[in-house]
Amino acid sequence: MNRFNPSLLEKLEWENKKISKNNIRTTPISQGEKLGGEFHLIMQQIGLGLPVELFLKAYPQIDKWVEVAKPFLDIPGSKQWNTEAQYLYKSQLLYANYDLIIYQEKQVIGLDWTIQKTSNFQLLENSFHTQLRLFLLHERTQLSASEISLVYLFVNTGDVYQFTYSKEKHQAFKERLEATLLPFLAEVEDFPKQTSSSCTLTPQEAHDKWLAKEISAEEYLAAIPEVEL
Structure with a gap:
């Protein structure tokens, strides 16, 4: 059994399309990425109910990001923080991480908050990072596809992208997934x-x-x- 997350699936798809390795670049961790890691850690502590006020006073930039995220934390429902969803698909284990999943009676919402710059909406929608997360929420909950959604919150700008799901999108992703995993x-x-x-x-x-x-x-x-x- 193999394990595949969105990043690995994207690399496999690139290889299948014979994209040059020169197009795949790696860069060292920047100061902004370090702050992003600390922001995610603070959000996890908030989810656990731990006090973070003293830290936020010392880091006003992170405090601003937390303020942008707070309205989404008040959405009612059963919450899972910093969680991983897994699903065994044809003997291949698929998994993806979520900053927060909110389960309501007839709806489930996955949330991802980031300090990165706002991405192109269509590119983000078509990415494995979005499509696999929607797929896993649907398969794990067995709710109707129309009751599944994924929200990206860009805390630097306050921009919000919400991606919905449908039977047609679910079927299209399964075909893309099988084409990507065909050798396995x-x-x-x-x-x-x-x-x-x-x-x-x-x-x-x-x-x-x-x-x-x-x-x-x-x-x-x-x-x-x-x-x-």
């Missing part, structure tokens, strides 16, 4: 064909193949008949 899904489909031969082996044949590392320990054990006590 093919391995799973071939697995029974590769291992079915162990069922027809005699115990001695299975033992010999196991010693020669031609079959796995699980296949070896499967070829040994059960003995009633």
Whole structure:
């Protein structure tokens, strides 16, 4: 079983499209990113009900960001802070992180707050970071797709993007997901064909193949008949 988050899925999609590695750039952590990490930590502490007033007085910039986020913290519902959602899709584990998930009776809202500059709406909507999060909320809750939404809050500017979901978007993403994971899904489909031969082996044949590392320990054990006590 493999694990895939939005970043890994994007890299796989890039490789499938044969995009040059020169287009993928890495940069050192900036001072702004360090402040962003501290902001996320403060938001987690707020979620736990811990006092943060003294810290906010010492860091007025982070205090401003927290003020922008506060109205969203008052949305009613059962809340999960800084959480990870997982879903096993065709033997592949998909997962994504959320700053906050709010569960209401007939609606679920995922929230992501960031100090980054406001992104292009369409590019962000089509990204795996958005589509996988919406997909996971739908699969995990079994609510109607129209009752799923994801909110991005850009605390630097106060801009808010809300992305909704639908049956059509869900189906389109599944097709994109399967195209991206195709090599790994093919391995799973071939697995029974590769291992079915162990069922027809005699115990001695299975033992010999196991010693020669031609079959796995699980296949070896499967070829040994059960003995009633």
